[in-house]
Amino acid sequence: MSPYQLNAYAMALKAVGEIIQDYDSDKMFPALGFGAKLPPDGRISHEFALNGNPQNPYCAGIDGVMEAYYQSLKSVQLYGPTNFSPVVNHVARYAASVKDGSQYFVLLIITDGVISDMAQTKESIVNASCLPMSIIIVGVGPAEFDAMIELDGDEVRISSRGRYAERDIVQFVPFRDYIDRTGNHILSMARLAKDVLAEIPDQFLSYMRTRGIKPAPAPPPYTPLGQPLQTQI
Template sequence: MILTITFTASVAAAAAAATYIYINRRPRVGKRHKSKFHEDDDAQIYVAMSSNALRCYSMSGEDLVLFDTLGEVSDAIREAGLVECQLIIGIDFTASNLTQGEMTFGGRGLHSIEANVENPYQQVIRIIGHTLAPFNETGIIRGFGFGDSETKDTSVFELDPQLHFCNGFKELLAAYNETAQRVTMSGPTNFAPLIHRAINIVRREKKYHILVIIADGQVVDEVRTRNAIVAAAMWPISIIMVGVGDGPWSMMEAFDAGLPARKFDNFHFVDFNEIIKGSNDPDYEFALNALMEIPKQYIAIKNSRLLSGSDSRDNLA
């Protein structure tokens, strides 16, 4: 499939009418342009992408934000005005994790804990935690699990119920490792309780948060999950959903491309295995793809005054 995207007139001069070619939903660029961060009058963000760019794409196709390097993403995040963020990690403990590594994890369960082999959840926690560390000065990361035999699809549990948070991604990894070996996996899968917990945290703290949901498949209650994502767009929260395991990912791709109109596009899906497959630097490329929409999301949050601290949205969450 080949898709040509033409910039709007307000940024055409700056971007020199770049043409992007999609092959299997991965962009390739025919012309080389100087990578530069642009914002038009409508607060839409565009970045020209050079011909040697890594694989990254926006499923929605509305505001295409592309970067050559992870350094450019970090620069764009800072240029957007983001100097600090809080991190929330949600981990899927549904029983499907026991079989979802058949093709992508050597037939092992996705939560398998081994001495010399990182499972996909461990990889994502480490990469995201390390990459966002410069923007998380407090080091506080809140970790939650869902889909086990106790919470099922109705609530979440804290990975560290004593402190209620972890101090850095290494502590989060330790809490995850301990939990993965003792929890009884169940289901069904529902992101709504986790998203509403994140909303409650943001309502209380009045700070920008990034919610990373790591899960192995489709949600059962699509309506509740859709409604929760829409409700979260009333708050300063970016949601990154990282799919691990064999999939399928059609619902997540549909969420990324076709959720109802919101204050801003607050949901971004990343297929972890597809991104790292065949990559010479999987950590780098995953981080790049996971964070590529943060700059435009944060600018949209600022322009919508979602960081104002107002409590007028409480009845909408």
């Protein structure tokens, strides 16, 4: 945490979040933490609400997520092991309840790359590959990211207990590849967002096509009440 600049976690969150939030109609985002001891009793959790409210983990906009993240850092104690499967299963439960094509879920995981439940995570991803969801993993810091590359499944389709993922739903990028050497964070964030989101359109379309879901007619253009429609050239 620095008072002068965003840390890598916050930068990745802002870079991806500010683009992806425009695809969400209500701009309310559930934000979860994993790998920490929680107050007051110090229990270890891999699926806790960043805003401290397990009944309503939704944050208003990416700014709300950032605020919850900073508040959470002040109250929890970061702690291993690092398990991914609880948050993957958390989002999968929501995705499993909306299979008609009206919603598509994107889970953004920002992590230092250490993963303690690889077998369970692979199984969770294989199970989720038939659901309307995609997973973006941004690796932060200097660690080896071999496990994340394996989860990405671009080279070898991910499998668990002999069962292969129905489709590729994971995109992994290491944040360190995007640090601009001139210190231009705007440029770093733009490059990161571009590569991170590159696979989402095809993943979205592959789900809809395999389920035979056709696009709904476009809604009429939005015009504020009482405002004449003006065009500028």
